[in-house]
Amino acid sequence: MRLLGSLFIAVALLGPAAWSSAQTERPGASTLPTTFTDAALGMEFVLVTGGCFEMGDTVGDGDNDERPLHEVCVNDFYLGRYEVTNAQFKRFVDAAGYRTTAEVKGSGWGFDHEGSGDAKERNGLNWRHPLWPADGIEKKMQHPVVQVTWYDAKELAAWLSRKNNRTVRLPYEAEWEYAARSGGKDHRYSWGAGTPDGNVADLQLKKIMPKIEHFPGYDDGYRYTAPVGSYARNDLGLFDMTGNVWEWCEDWYGSYSASPQTDPTGPATGISRAWRGGSSHYERRACRSAMRFGYDPGGRDDLGLRLARSK
Numbered sequence: 001m002r003l004l005g006s007l008f009i010a011v012a013l014l015g016p017a018a019w020s021s022a023q024t025e026r027p028g029a030s031t032l033p034t035t036f037t038d039a040a041l042g043m044e045f046v047l048v049t050g051g052c053f054e055m056g057d058t059v060g061d062g063d064n065d066e067r068p069l070h071e072v073c074v075n076d077f078y079l080g081r082y083e084v085t086n087a088q089f090k091r092f093v094d095a096a097g098y099r100t101t102a103e104v105k106g107s108g109w110g111f112d113h114e115g116s117g118d119a120k121e122r123n124g125l126n127w128r129h130p131l132w133p134a135d136g137i138e139k140k141m142q143h144p145v146v147q148v149t150w151y152d153a154k155e156l157a158a159w160l161s162r163k164n165n166r167t168v169r170l171p172y173e174a175e176w177e178y179a180a181r182s183g184g185k186d187h188r189y190s191w192g193a194g195t196p197d198g199n200v201a202d203l204q205l206k207k208i209m210p211k212i213e214h215f216p217g218y219d220d221g222y223r224y225t226a227p228v229g230s231y232a233r234n235d236l237g238l239f240d241m242t243g244n245v246w247e248w249c250e251d252w253y254g255s256y257s258a259s260p261q262t263d264p265t266g267p268a269t270g271i272s273r274a275w276r277g278g279s280s281h282y283e284r285r286a287c288r289s290a291m292r293f294g295y296d297p298g299g300r301d302d303l304g305l306r307l308a309r310s311k
């Protein structure tokens with residue numbers, strides 16, 4: 001995997017659930033509810049009003065895979081206000097009897113924080129037993145789930161779709177970036193360009209990984225994950241779009257096209273799936289909203305997810 005330094009759930013018994021929605025209408029806009037709360041897991045979704053933006057390296061210091069800049073338009077969609085939590089994921093696995101890839105294979109991936117800083121495979125690592133805390137997630141139920149593969153994420157989405165009788169899915173990269181940048185604004189991070197306000201590589205992490213390029217002088221209080229929603233929301237009301245855990249997207253990871261596009265869904269084929277947003281373990285540059293990575297869909301690490309829904 002990547003080199004850090006180089007960069008580098010019993011509610012099922014409810015049956016098909018009704019969405020509960022906030023009926024607040026936007027002035028002069030459609031009458032779509034501004035939020036939905038899924039009744040099966042209590043997952044809150046925020047309406048992201050569609051629009052057009054320049055996708056990619058608008059700041060001018062990105063990687064080649066963030067170019068060319070290209071115009072993308074997205075329709076209205078809903079995106080989870082928070083990353084999926086351990087509590088929500090537990091309710092899903094308990095109800096569905098689901099075993100994650102890491103549990104079936106007996107291993108996950110995590111940084112060798114005592115040594116090189118590289119990620120390495122570790123026996124016994126899975127969503128119930130992430131790298132930290134190694135003794136389990138019982139006291140961390142409001143933290144984001146980690147060590148889930150793209151396949152695990154898809155299983156959760158399919159289960160929740162059945163429970164709600166409407167499709168819930170992973171966000172596409174274009175949707176994710178548009179939302180992280182608060183509707184396509186020229187924002188380097190979800191908080192904009194100024195003082196950090198999220199769970200990223202900070203002074204806490206630097207205590208055990210001295211070589212990491214952390215956010216200078218910044219101490220967010222968490223070395224590993226933080227409870228979702230611990231930091232400021234972005235301008236769309238979304239939390240932790242920068243940092244905390246990486247988030248799987250639906251798309252195959254591939255090159256951008258210069259052509260204007262509407263609701264792009266990524267390459268038709270590929271070998272890795274896209275993930276976005278940085279995490280508590282990643283240096284500043286990797287936490288940029290335009291930053292892209294691809295990973296084997298069967299890979300698991302400090303990777304979580306948030307779900308989406310078309311309008």
Ligand SMILES: [Ca+2]
Nearest residue numbers: 199200202222
């Ligand atoms: Ca941190």
Ligand SMILES: [Ca+2]
Nearest residue numbers: 240243245277
């Ligand atoms: Ca995140």
